[in-house]
Amino acid sequence: MRRIVQIIFVCGSLTRACFAQGPAIRVLPWDEHAAAVSLTFDDSRPVHLDVAVPELNKRHLHATFFVIISKLTRLDGWREAQAEGHEIGNHSLTHEHVSALTQASEELQVEDAKAFLDSNFHANTIIFAYPYSELSPGLSFWVQRYDFLARGWQGSSDSPYISAEDLPDWYNLPSQATNTDTDVAVYKDWIDKALAMHAWTIVQIHGIGDPSTGFDPIPTPVFLSFLDYLRSKEANGLWIAPMGTVGAYLRGQKILETAKTEVESGGEKWVWELPVPFPSGVLLRARILAAHSKSRPRIYQGKRELHASKSGVYTISLDARELMIRPAP
Numbered sequence: 001m002r003r004i005v006q007i008i009f010v011c012g013s014l015t016r017a018c019f020a021q022g023p024a025i026r027v028l029p030w031d032e033h034a035a036a037v038s039l040t041f042d043d044s045r046p047v048h049l050d051v052a053v054p055e056l057n058k059r060h061l062h063a064t065f066f067v068i069i070s071k072l073t074r075l076d077g078w079r080e081a082q083a084e085g086h087e088i089g090n091h092s093l094t095h096e097h098v099s100a101l102t103q104a105s106e107e108l109q110v111e112d113a114k115a116f117l118d119s120n121f122h123a124n125t126i127i128f129a130y131p132y133s134e135l136s137p138g139l140s141f142w143v144q145r146y147d148f149l150a151r152g153w154q155g156s157s158d159s160p161y162i163s164a165e166d167l168p169d170w171y172n173l174p175s176q177a178t179n180t181d182t183d184v185a186v187y188k189d190w191i192d193k194a195l196a197m198h199a200w201t202i203v204q205i206h207g208i209g210d211p212s213t214g215f216d217p218i219p220t221p222v223f224l225s226f227l228d229y230l231r232s233k234e235a236n237g238l239w240i241a242p243m244g245t246v247g248a249y250l251r252g253q254k255i256l257e258t259a260k261t262e263v264e265s266g267g268e269k270w271v272w273e274l275p276v277p278f279p280s281g282v283l284l285r286a287r288i289l290a291a292h293s294k295s296r297p298r299i300y301q302g303k304r305e306l307h308a309s310k311s312g313v314y315t316i317s318l319d320a321r322e323l324m325i326r327p328a329p
C-alpha cells in the first residue's frame, strides 16, 4: 500500500514537473496579432459593390458579405469581390422573420441558399448570419448542420468582444452594428477596446450613405473615417480579416488546445478531429516547448518536419489532424 502511494506521489510530481513550463503547444492568438476585427456587410446591397468593396480594396482590407439569395443581383460583381479576397456568406434565401418560417422552410432558408452560393461562387459556403439576428431552435439546427460559424446579435454573453481564452457559441457569435446617428468616435472606441482586451469583435454594416442604400445607413464620411482608423491600427497589431478567417483560426486553436496526447516510442503524439463542416487549409501559429529540455524538439506532421521561424514560431496545419513532438537528441 505504501509503495502504491509512493508511486502515485512520484507520478503526480512528474506530471507537475512536465507541465510546470505550461502546455507543450501554445497557439498564438489571432494569427500572431494583438486583436481582431471582422467587418460584415448584410443584405446584398448594390452600395456594397459600389462603395464598400472599392474603399476596402484601396486600403487592402478584406471583409465578409452576407447575401440574401432573393436580393442578389450583379452576380459578376460579387464574384469579382470574392476573387479579390472578400468572403461571401449565407444570409438566407429570402430573409424572413423566424415567426414566419415553417419547419420545412427553415431548412430551405439555410440549405437552398447554401446550394446556390456553392454552385455560383465555386466555394463551400459554411458561414451564416441570422436574418434580423433572430434565432429559433429549428433554424439553429440547420445552421449547425450546414455551417461552422454563425453570426447572431449579442451571442450567449452580453459582450460583443470575444477573448481568445473564451469558448464562444460558434453558432451565435456576438456582433455590434453601425447606424445612422452614431459618431465615428464610438466606432474608434470599439477598435481601441478590442486592442486593449486582446479580443475579436464582429461589426455589422447595412446601408452606407442615403436611406435608399439599406437599413440604418452609416453616413459615407463616417464609414470612410472608420476604415481609415482600422487601417491605421494595423500598425498596433490589429488583424482585420473576414469572419470565417478569424473564426476558423479561433475554432482551430480550441481544437488544438483540447487535442488528445499519446506517448509513442520516441515522442508525444497529438491527435485531433475536425468538426464537419470545417474549412480546409487552416494554419495555426504556435510555440512548442519541450519538457525537460532547453533545446528545440523536432516536430513532425506525418512525414513532414516543421521548422520554426527565426522567432521560434511553428506553422501547424490543422488538416493533418496530428502532430508529433520528439525531444531533441
Ligand SMILES: [Zn+2]
Residues within 6 Å of the ligand: 042, 043, 091, 095, 130, 131, 132
Ligand atoms: Zn439582414
